[in-house]
Amino acid sequence: MNIIALFVSPLIALIAGMFFLGLSRKISARIQWRYGPPIYQPVIDVIRSFSQKSITHGKFFDFGIILSLSSSFVLILFLPIGKLCALTSGGLIAFLYLMLMGPFGIALSGAAAANPNSSIGISRKFLLALAYEVPLLLVLLTVMTHYHTISLVEIVNIQANSGWAFGSWALILPGIAYLLILPAILGMRPFEVVGAAQEISSGPIAEFGGKHLAFYTLQHALHVFVGIALFVDIFLGGWTFFGLLNPLAGTVWAVIFGIIIFLLKMTLVLFIGLFVNAVYPRFRIEQAMQYLWKWPTLISFVGLIIVVLTK
Amino acid sequence: MDRNQIGKWLKNPGKMANKYSFHVVYFCTGCGIIEVPPSITTRWDAERFGIIPVATPRQANLFLITGYVSTKTLAAIIRTYEQMPEPKYTVAFGSCPINGGMYYDSYNTITSLDKYIPVDGYIAGCMPRPEAIFIGVTHLWKLIDMDKADGYKRYREDYVHYRANQEQILGELDWPPLFSKENL
Amino acid sequence: MINELKQKLLANFNDVQVNIPEDNRMTVNTKKESLLSLVSYLKNMGYNHFAMLSCVDWIDDKEFELIYIISAYPQDDEHYQDKEKKNILLKTRISRVKAKFITIISIFENAEPYEREIHEMFGIHFEGHPRLTPLMLERDYKIPPFRKDFDTNKYVENTFGKVPSIKERKEGKK
Numbered sequence: 308m309n310i311i312a313l314f315v316s317p318l319i320a321l322i323a324g325m326f327f328l329g330l331s332r333k334i335s336a337r338i339q340w341r342y343g344p345p346i347y348q349p350v351i352d353v354i355r356s357f358s359q360k361s362i363t364h365g366k367f368f369d370f371g372i373i374l375s376l377s378s379s380f381v382l383i384l385f386l387p388i389g390k391l392c393a394l395t396s397g398g399l400i401a402f403l404y405l406m407l408m409g410p411f412g413i414a415l416s417g418a419a420a421a422n423p424n425s426s427i428g429i430s431r432k433f434l435l436a437l438a439y440e441v442p443l444l445l446v447l448l449t450v451m452t453h454y455h456t457i458s459l460v461e462i463v464n465i466q467a468n469s470g471w472a473f474g475s476w477a478l479i480l481p482g483i484a485y486l487l488i489l490p491a492i493l494g495m496r497p498f499e500v501v502g503a504a505q506e507i508s509s510g511p512i513a514e515f516g517g518k519h520l521a522f523y524t525l526q527h528a529l530h531v532f533v534g535i536a537l538f539v540d541i542f543l544g545g546w547t548f549f550g551l552l553n554p555l556a557g558t559v560w561a562v563i564f565g566i567i568i569f570l571l572k573m574t575l576v577l578f579i580g581l582f583v584n585a586v587y588p589r590f591r592i593e594q595a596m597q598y599l600w601k602w603p604t605l606i607s608f609v610g611l612i613i614v615v616l617t618k
Numbered sequence: 619m620d621r622n623q624i625g626k627w628l629k630n631p632g633k634m635a636n637k638y639s640f641h642v643v644y645f646c647t648g649c650g651i652i653e654v655p656p657s658i659t660t661r662w663d664a665e666r667f668g669i670i671p672v673a674t675p676r677q678a679n680l681f682l683i684t685g686y687v688s689t690k691t692l693a694a695i696i697r698t699y700e701q702m703p704e705p706k707y708t709v710a711f712g713s714c715p716i717n718g719g720m721y722y723d724s725y726n727t728i729t730s731l732d733k734y735i736p737v738d739g740y741i742a743g744c745m746p747r748p749e750a751i752f753i754g755v756t757h758l759w760k761l762i763d764m765d766k767a768d769g770y771k772r773y774r775e776d777y778v779h780y781r782a783n784q785e786q787i788l789g790e791l792d793w794p795p796l797f798s799k800e801n802l
Numbered sequence: 803m804i805n806e807l808k809q810k811l812l813a814n815f816n817d818v819q820v821n822i823p824e825d826n827r828m829t830v831n832t833k834k835e836s837l838l839s840l841v842s843y844l845k846n847m848g849y850n851h852f853a854m855l856s857c858v859d860w861i862d863d864k865e866f867e868l869i870y871i872i873s874a875y876p877q878d879d880e881h882y883q884d885k886e887k888k889n890i891l892l893k894t895r896i897s898r899v900k901a902k903f904i905t906i907i908s909i910f911e912n913a914e915p916y917e918r919e920i921h922e923m924f925g926i927h928f929e930g931h932p933r934l935t936p937l938m939l940e941r942d943y944k945i946p947p948f949r950k951d952f953d954t955n956k957y958v959e960n961t962f963g964k965v966p967s968i969k970e971r972k973e974g975k976k
Contacts (some may be wrong), residue, residue: 332665341663348639348668355639358632359679359703424674508673516676516703690940718962723954725947726939729962772968781972786965788940 312393315386319391320383323570324528325349327535330574331581338585349528353521361517367419372515372522375412378405379529389546389565389580398457402537409530410436413511413523420514428510431575431592432501438596439491442603446481446488448542449611452618453477463545471544477617480610482542484580487603491595492534494527495497495580497587498595506589535573535580543572564602637762640680640755641672643702645695649683650712650745657748662744666684667755675701680758682751686714687722687728693788699735700796704770707762709754713744720744731782736769804828804888815840829891834903836879837894841870842909849874849890852906855916855926861950864898866926902927923948944956 329346382405384393411430417425450472453463462472472478491498496599502510512523539545546552546565555561590598592595627634644654658664658671672678675698687695699708710731713719718729731737738761741754761767773780779798785791803921807968808820811830817832818840832840841863849872859866896903905928906913917928926933941961945952966974 336663338662342663342666343663345669351635351639351668352641354631354635355641355679356677358635359705361703362676362701504673509677512677513674514676516674520677615721646873690938718958723958725943725952725954725957726941729958733965733967776968776972779968782971783965783968787962 308392311392316386316388316393317380317383319388319566320386320532321490321525321531323573324525324530324532325353326371327573327577328524328528329377329533331577332557334581335585336409338582349524353524354388356516356521356524357518359517360517363519364514366419368416368519369516369615371412371417371435372414372421373412374524374597375409376522376526376529378408378412378527379533381405382409382533382615383529385459387463387540387545389567389569390562392460393567395458395460398459399451400457402459403444403447406533407436407440409526413526416519417511417514422513424508424513425511427507428501430453430511434592435491435498435599436479439488439597439603441600442484442488442607444491445604445607446453446485447541449481449607449614450478452611453502459540463540463547466544467547471542471547473542477614478542480613481607484603484607484610485538487540487606488537488599489534489576490580490583491599493531493580495584495587497583497590498599499567499589500592500595503589525601529576532573535576536574539569544577545569626748636679637759639668640670640707641678641681642680643675643678643698644671644743645681645698646685647683647685647687647691647695648712650684650714650715651746653711653748654682654684657751662748662752664751664777667720667752669755676697676703676754678702679708679716681708683708683709683715684711685729686712686719686722686724688726689728689787690726691735692728692784693791696735696784698791699773706770707737707739707758707767708735708769709741709758710737711741711754712746712750713742716740716742728787734780734787736766737771737778738769774785811840812845815901818862827891827895828886828889831893834894834896836872837892837906838906838909840892840912841872841906844890844892845909846870847874849888850890851875851888852910852912855913855920857920857926857948859898859900859924860895863895866892866898866901866924867895868903868926869893870921896926898945899943901925902929905930907931925949 313340326346328349332348333343333346378414385397385402385405386392413431414429417429423447450462453456453472454465456462456465466472469475473482490496494501502512507513510522513524546569548568551568552561555564619773623634630685644651656662658669664670669680679702681699682784683695709713710716714727715731715737716722717725718727720731721727735771739754739758741750743750758767774797778794781791781795804822806825808822808828811818811820815832815836817833819834821829823829830840851873851944853871856869856871858869860867870876871889873887873889875887901924904916904925907917914931916939917931918934920926921925921928921931921934922937922939923946939947940968942958943952947954
């Protein structure tokens with residue numbers, strides 16, 4: 308089972324991530340009253356990028372993007388996709404460490420490119436990471452305190468028995484806080500400060516072309532997948548859906564339908580992000596930091612206090 | 619997706635992907651750029667053909683030059699063109715890059731662009747409507763299908779001559795040659 | 803208001819001709835010697851916006867005409883309207899041969915780029931200007947390109963027209 312998960316889960320994450328990228332472009336287009344590109348357009352873009360000649364700016368330029376992509380693949384292994392989870396040990400602690408490796412790799416590449424726009428983009432990327440890591444840590448701490456475990460699989464299993472975390476009164480505040488920082492994790496508006504195309508020529512990826520750009524698109528797809536999947540796993544109960552899969556328990560069909568339910572939940576969360584993305588303009592970086600350190604932090608802190616006091 | 623094209627996709631995925639995913643550098647040299655915002659936004663929606671604007675030439679494969687080219691801009695155009703990864707296509711938009719247009723007797727505007735960089739297609743008019751961009755793109759698809767959009771190959775082959783023409787107008791260029799004799 | 807200024811100018815300066823072609827616009831023709839004092843006088847009168855410096859090449863008279871556009875905004879009026887803006891066009895003529903004039907940077911600092919542009923396009927040397935380096939043009943022109951005796955057609959033919967197409971250059975080499 309674990310061996311299969313080792314190969315299947317990155318594949319699912321990649322396909323679903325590319326699908327989400329295409330879906331987000333299509334939905335944004337429909338919101339703006341456009342027809343929009345076909346849903347498989349990101350795949351075409353990736354094939355095109357692979358077919359182009361790429362220009363390298365030194366060893367670190369190549370190494371950084373590969374580090375970023377491979378750490379994203381490793382990150383997927385720690386993530387329960389439905390009932391599929393390759394590495395059950397480690398849990399949320401390892402997850403948090405690995406989540407920073409993706410931005411770090413891209414920063415390494417961007418710094419090696421020595422483009423001033425990349426440098427601004429990198430500094431913004433780390434500032435934004437610093438801004439959303441504080442509420443994210445508080446949220447995860449609350450969840451871990453409430454369930455007395457650091458294992459993501461166990462968190463999902465407990466929710467299968469006792470109902471979704473987002474529905475329970477103790478964890479609704481951290482859930483709201485995570486929803487508030489979700490656009491920052493995904494790099495969507497209003498927190499699109501990092502890859503601001505009009506402002507700093509798409510930031511850290513300003514010098515990426517050809518294969519580097521293709522790797523970046525894949526990494527971005529995985530990053531989007533991880534950001535949403537973490538929310539679904541922690542707050543929306545992963546594969547569970549009001550006991551729908553109970554008759555199938557123990558069979559292969561339970562795993563397959565679990566993945567499908569999981570992906571449907573992710574699509575729902577993505578839609579919320581897309582609607583916010585479509586209507587809001589961009590924050591400046593210091594506005595983004597002020598916002599992230601004020602409201603989500605406050606809400607998640609209150610949630611943590613409530614959970615600690617009631618336990 | 620058209621089912622007849624699946625064979626083509628399997629045979630040459632790079633070429634087909636280049637056709638249906640134009641990432642464009644819009645080089646705003648003149649009045650032509652005013653036709654581009656309607657064509658990429660709601661009214662004409664170029665994104666349904668996979669055409670989106672990108673911020674840097676490194677990510678692009680289509681170079682759209684909209685308007686007259688002064689000698690100072692010519693240097694920027696050449697540098698932008700040389701930074702784009704191959705395969706890359708150039709389309710000159712409006713009559714000014716073709717033969718100078720209404721600036722045919724200007725003291726500071728070059729008359730024909732294809733003496734300095736290879737141009738794969740022209741969209742004539744002053745100004746062309748946004749529909750003309752789409753017609754131009756569909757023609758470029760045909761050219762790519764027939765392997766006739768070979769501007770980047772010509773640039774590689776005749777780089778010495780292009781460089782000589784550039785130096786005749788701009789004087790000593792302050793960047794090294796893109797293709798030296800070793801990597802030709 | 804603008805008629806009062808006309809009276810004051812005629813009283814204070816000898817060699818000025820003042821016209822008021824329409825409301826809020828006044829043209830003042832003057833000799834080149836008294837231009838500097840006229841500019842500083844107008845600045846003290848509240849005309850403190852130097853809008854533009856322009857130049858006309860009167861090739862038959864062998865003279866350049868420099869036009870300083872100076873305007874004033876009613877300061878006490880909260881609801882400012884554009885038609886209330888007062889423009890003064892100061893016109894003076896200088897010789898076309900070895901054209902040179904005095905800079906007005908000491909009075910209006912923002913005249914610097916305009917004077918650089920006029921120097922570049924018409925070849926007028928402004929004495930006292932800190933840097934008369936090229937502003938926009940990169941090419942070398944024997945005659946500055948905005949002068950009337952600059953033949954653009956001939957120039958284009960000789961420079962851009964002389965560039966061969968790639969095909970011609972290939973054949974020429976072989």
